[in-house]
Amino acid sequence: MKIAALCGLGFGSSMMLKLSIEDILKEEGIEAEVLSWDLGSVKGQEVDIIVAPQDMKSNLESVETKIVLLKRLTDKEEIKEKVLKAIEEES
Amino acid sequence: MSDILVELIAMPAVVLGIIALIGLIAQGKKVQAIVLGTVKTVLGVLIMNLGIDGVIGAIEPIQQMYEEGITPILPDFQAFVTFDEGVVGAVQSADVGQIGAAIAWTMLFGYIIHILLARITPFKFLYLTGHMIWIHAGAFAILFHSFGLSLFWTVALASIVDGIYMTVAPAIAQPVIRKITGQDDFGFAHGQTLLNLLAAWVGKLIGDPEDTAEKLKVPEGLNFFRDMAISISVIMIFVSLLGALLAVGQIGVEAFMEEISDGQSWFVFALFQALYFTAGVLVLLQGVRMLIGEIVPAFKGIGERLIPGSKPALDVPVIFPYAPNSLVIGLIGGTVGQFIAIPILALIGWPVALPSMIAAFFASGAGAIFGNATGGKRGAFAGGFIWCFVGWFLISFAYRFEVFGDLSALGASGLGFTVPDAIVPGIFIWLIAKLFGA
Numbered sequence: 001m002k003i004a005a006l007c008g009l010g011f012g013s014s015m016m017l018k019l020s021i022e023d024i025l026k027e028e029g030i031e032a033e034v035l036s037w038d039l040g041s042v043k044g045q046e047v048d049i050i051v052a053p054q055d056m057k058s059n060l061e062s063v064e065t066k067i068v069l070l071k072r073l074t075d076k077e078e079i080k081e082k083v084l085k086a087i088e089e090e091s
Numbered sequence: 092m093s094d095i096l097v098e099l100i101a102m103p104a105v106v107l108g109i110i111a112l113i114g115l116i117a118q119g120k121k122v123q124a125i126v127l128g129t130v131k132t133v134l135g136v137l138i139m140n141l142g143i144d145g146v147i148g149a150i151e152p153i154q155q156m157y158e159e160g161i162t163p164i165l166p167d168f169q170a171f172v173t174f175d176e177g178v179v180g181a182v183q184s185a186d187v188g189q190i191g192a193a194i195a196w197t198m199l200f201g202y203i204i205h206i207l208l209a210r211i212t213p214f215k216f217l218y219l220t221g222h223m224i225w226i227h228a229g230a231f232a233i234l235f236h237s238f239g240l241s242l243f244w245t246v247a248l249a250s251i252v253d254g255i256y257m258t259v260a261p262a263i264a265q266p267v268i269r270k271i272t273g274q275d276d277f278g279f280a281h282g283q284t285l286l287n288l289l290a291a292w293v294g295k296l297i298g299d300p301e302d303t304a305e306k307l308k309v310p311e312g313l314n315f316f317r318d319m320a321i322s323i324s325v326i327m328i329f330v331s332l333l334g335a336l337l338a339v340g341q342i343g344v345e346a347f348m349e350e351i352s353d354g355q356s357w358f359v360f361a362l363f364q365a366l367y368f369t370a371g372v373l374v375l376l377q378g379v380r381m382l383i384g385e386i387v388p389a390f391k392g393i394g395e396r397l398i399p400g401s402k403p404a405l406d407v408p409v410i411f412p413y414a415p416n417s418l419v420i421g422l423i424g425g426t427v428g429q430f431i432a433i434p435i436l437a438l439i440g441w442p443v444a445l446p447s448m449i450a451a452f453f454a455s456g457a458g459a460i461f462g463n464a465t466g467g468k469r470g471a472f473a474g475g476f477i478w479c480f481v482g483w484f485l486i487s488f489a490y491r492f493e494v495f496g497d498l499s500a501l502g503a504s505g506l507g508f509t510v511p512d513a514i515v516p517g518i519f520i521w522l523i524a525k526l527f528g529a
Contacts, residue, residue, distance in 0.1 A: 008317050008453070011380040012220055012406030015387055036384070038376070040320040053408065055415050059317055073409045074277045 001032040006052040010038025103191030104136035114389020128385040139378025140184035145371025150505040160337025167440035173509045179229030185502025197249040198228035204254025216261035216404040217394040220280040221383030230513035237496025260284045261404035270464040278404035282510025287461040294462035294470025302467030309416045326448040327365035335361035417463040417471040418456040424475025425455020432483035441487045
């Protein structure tokens, strides 16, 4: 399974998000590849789940991949709950 | 053999590869991951170099158009692009006088000093914004290099300043970050700190935090600016076409085709220079992404182990969700700020930084969020405006007086620094060096 974390440039907050998701997956014993992307890279590439901040909602309307929107990029509980739910639904 | 080794180790790409290698080994990664990560880091540097060539290749004719168009009216006119990644990337890739390796070593030793300082001082933040770690290491290394110091002293002094910067900046931003987020579990790590704090201070003077911008209704239509490819294209097409019109107005279509566009029509030429610029930036950013992709996780892992109770200091977008309206107000305020500062700079004969969407969105956006936290909607607009208005003077000052030395001689022609956290300490150190006759 491939999961992409997004931010505007693709290496700042998305990188932190990627590391948080990797920690969570490790704790849960789930195997998945996590990438950090910029918003512009979303189209034309395939992943199973996209994790993005809430304020990117309108930019992602035409994207058909499963999207997880986060209110707080720093809230580990929120990330864990939403990402694990998405993984369950996708697998 | 040893010559080859010495030559290899002096390559900036190899130094960064070595830093990644150490980081990957220290994290206890498997052999395959270590090899992959090291190669990717080296490739990242090379990809970045390709992007730099594209960016500079596109800037030169755009600069030329402005100079042809405006110098007949204002003889001192000079235009440049303000773009931190561009400056550090170009200097690192041209690697004049071992500066590329100095930047890479400063990145490593600056971070080690940061970890030591965070361990022994009460400032328990771990600075984790990868491109900003690299940019500040670059800015300080370039600064000390410009005084003619040896590689050793350049790296030593730049690392100390860099380490202090990364430790202190998140701590001084934290009181406002607490107001913005209502929590205290992460800090702020971006080169914008000083102007953001100015925005917060002005916000406090002129507004009321209760009158928050977040209660307003703000149109969502400006959201497409979040996509870098679009926002850079839009602003650069505007900048490039305006430059072409000015040049055509002064020298006429034929001279334009002869001197600037190599026979292409002015419209097509200007349009595609803007798009080449954007394409170059996107390639460059991809390189930066790979360059820091392996190093930042290592810094994080090691730092967390060595600094008990540390808080991560994170990149600016982590505060965006707390104040989306302020972000949009900042974008507007910042654009206004740039468009007022630019003619003033041109009239007083200072070099002009061409408009930047990255600054208007990321920097003025954050300035507005800081301003809103202390001064509500008035603070938000003022914060966004001030960031770019004052910022443009700082950026121009550093470029005009060559605070960081002669950047074009180092390979970064037509490029200048943006972030105040590099420019302001840079100006102080530059002034001190001047006093001592360096």
